[in-house]
Amino acid sequence: MPPSASDARAPSVLRYGSTLPIERIDALAGSWNEISSMIYSRPVVVDPFGEIRPDLVSSWTVSDDGTIYRLTVRDDAAWHDGTPVSPADVALTLRMVADPTYADRIKPALPDVESVEIDGTDVVLTFGRRVAGVLPLLARACVVPAHLVTADEAADGALDRLTVGTGPYRLVERGAASCVLEAHGAYHGGTPGIDRVEIELYAHDTARAEALVAGAIDFAQVKPQDIALLRSADDVVVHQIATRVWRALSFILDRPLVSDADVRRGLAAVIDRAAVVDAALGGFGQPQPWAVPPSSWAAPDREPPSGVAVATEHLERAGWRRDGAGRWCSNGVPVELRFCYLETEAFRIAASRELARQFEAFGVSVVLEPITWQQYHEMDRTGLAGGPFDGIVVGWSGGPEPFDNLHSRYGTTGAYNRYGYSDATLDELLERAEATADRSVAAALYANALEIADRAAIMVPLVNPTYLFAARRGLTGFEQFELDSFYELTQYLHHFTWNNAD
Numbered sequence: 001m002p003p004s005a006s007d008a009r010a011p012s013v014l015r016y017g018s019t020l021p022i023e024r025i026d027a028l029a030g031s032w033n034e035i036s037s038m039i040y041s042r043p044v045v046v047d048p049f050g051e052i053r054p055d056l057v058s059s060w061t062v063s064d065d066g067t068i069y070r071l072t073v074r075d076d077a078a079w080h081d082g083t084p085v086s087p088a089d090v091a092l093t094l095r096m097v098a099d100p101t102y103a104d105r106i107k108p109a110l111p112d113v114e115s116v117e118i119d120g121t122d123v124v125l126t127f128g129r130r131v132a133g134v135l136p137l138l139a140r141a142c143v144v145p146a147h148l149v150t151a152d153e154a155a156d157g158a159l160d161r162l163t164v165g166t167g168p169y170r171l172v173e174r175g176a177a178s179c180v181l182e183a184h185g186a187y188h189g190g191t192p193g194i195d196r197v198e199i200e201l202y203a204h205d206t207a208r209a210e211a212l213v214a215g216a217i218d219f220a221q222v223k224p225q226d227i228a229l230l231r232s233a234d235d236v237v238v239h240q241i242a243t244r245v246w247r248a249l250s251f252i253l254d255r256p257l258v259s260d261a262d263v264r265r266g267l268a269a270v271i272d273r274a275a276v277v278d279a280a281l282g283g284f285g286q287p288q289p290w291a292v293p294p295s296s297w298a299a300p301d302r303e304p305p306s307g308v309a310v311a312t313e314h315l316e317r318a319g320w321r322r323d324g325a326g327r328w329c330s331n332g333v334p335v336e337l338r339f340c341y342l343e344t345e346a347f348r349i350a351a352s353r354e355l356a357r358q359f360e361a362f363g364v365s366v367v368l369e370p371i372t373w374q375q376y377h378e379m380d381r382t383g384l385a386g387g388p389f390d391g392i393v394v395g396w397s398g399g400p401e402p403f404d405n406l407h408s409r410y411g412t413t414g415a416y417n418r419y420g421y422s423d424a425t426l427d428e429l430l431e432r433a434e435a436t437a438d439r440s441v442a443a444a445l446y447a448n449a450l451e452i453a454d455r456a457a458i459m460v461p462l463v464n465p466t467y468l469f470a471a472r473r474g475l476t477g478f479e480q481f482e483l484d485s486f487y488e489l490t491q492y493l494h495h496f497t498w499n500n501a502d
Helices: 087-098 134-138 151-155 158-162 205-214 224-230 261-269 273-281 308-317 346-362 373-382 402-410 424-435 439-456 486-495
Strands: 013-018 044-046 052-054 057-062 068-073 113-119 122-127 169-174 178-183 196-201 219-222 236-243 245-251 285-287 328-330 336-342 365-371 391-397 459-465 467-472
Touching: 013 205, 044 134, 052 057, 068 087, 087 113, 087 122, 087 151, 134 402, 151 158, 205 219, 205 224, 205 467, 219 224, 224 236, 224 346, 224 467, 245 346, 261 308, 261 439, 261 459, 273 285, 273 346, 273 459, 336 346, 336 373, 346 365, 346 391, 346 459, 391 402, 402 424, 402 439, 424 439
Parallel strands: 013 196, 013 219, 336 365, 336 391
Antiparallel strands: 044 052, 057 068, 068 122, 113 122, 169 178, 178 196, 219 467, 236 467, 245 391, 245 459, 285 459
16 A cells, blocks of 8 residues: 555555556566566666657767667666676577567567677667667567577567566565565665556456446556546546547458448448547547657648448449348348457447447448457457457557657568558658658658558547556556556656655
């Protein structure tokens, strides 16, 4: 529990309700999650307000032709075992993310790297060509302890076994669904305001809300569907946190019914995004018509064509026809789409049901099926390709820059482009936009790329959510953040404090 007024000198403790499974604490061979975001560091970091800042790299310079990055490694950081951070740590990390032999075992990946060399306190990263979006990629790379692991060991999951990082917290206890972390006294970002973090997994959204009301935890992400329950607890405050996150209906392109871009675009045109905001977010968010968050400087000030007439035109162009009952048919057979949804996540359940309702009203039947977290996590590798589903509601980080957001999903070599989608014009527009320093020019280029992405409709942007986090009264230090993902909030937990702590 947090310290009371009569015991203000007691160590401060935060009991955190985790959303994601915590059996894997490895941001290199696994993925960033609520726990790994507190334990490990990156070369550079996206700060709580969306700016790229130094982390284990204290500064950097880029050659005029954009092919050489000189990264200066800070000299005041230490691993949890007391070993000073060295350029060797950053160099090993960059060599791993640049080595294509590790591409299917770790992430992210840096393309066309010619060399990674150590020069005094600097690590020199040399590319064979100008590569766009390098810093956002580095902000997702987990720095590896070169004094403890080899590249092969790290790629095989050694970080999960060692759990030695340089982040603000170090692991001291671990169970299948719980763990305990204590403040890293030598943390280079400053002494954390919370001494000890006790983490318990509550995979179901309502279970986290019930734990908050019962006094079992102090802080957790919550969903609009549980607001009424949370308001029953006088000592719990629900905070609204702005995000660059966007939710989308992602189509599985190897499925026959949605393999045609006209079909996908027609289905997209009939979606009422405001209704999705109301039904699935309880009004905590806004419609998002383009594949960048509405707050992005690259978001166009117009919306794509939509409505029943537009949808009908595209579906008829694809060969679909309505039968006498008003049902859409393909090759004379009434269409029935199969969408899946993550069974533990309230937004995806509610959004999927709302989309099914809208499509049914338009004459397209939809069958909804739940999937487990393990199946959903497998999407990180396959995107559900080759499976029985036509689509799924997903969530993405908008990222600090439009290029990183768009290229990863629509670029020919994008990390989340799992279906082989490719458009040379879109690729060129993204590269040109990222390369220019003139935002007005870049915004026009991005607008053209967004129109291409809208026509392709491999994923249909739906909404930009406002995140809700519930906190025990007295917890502070996070209220003004703007997030790229809910699990990244814990990356900034060293900013938190109890306002009655000494």
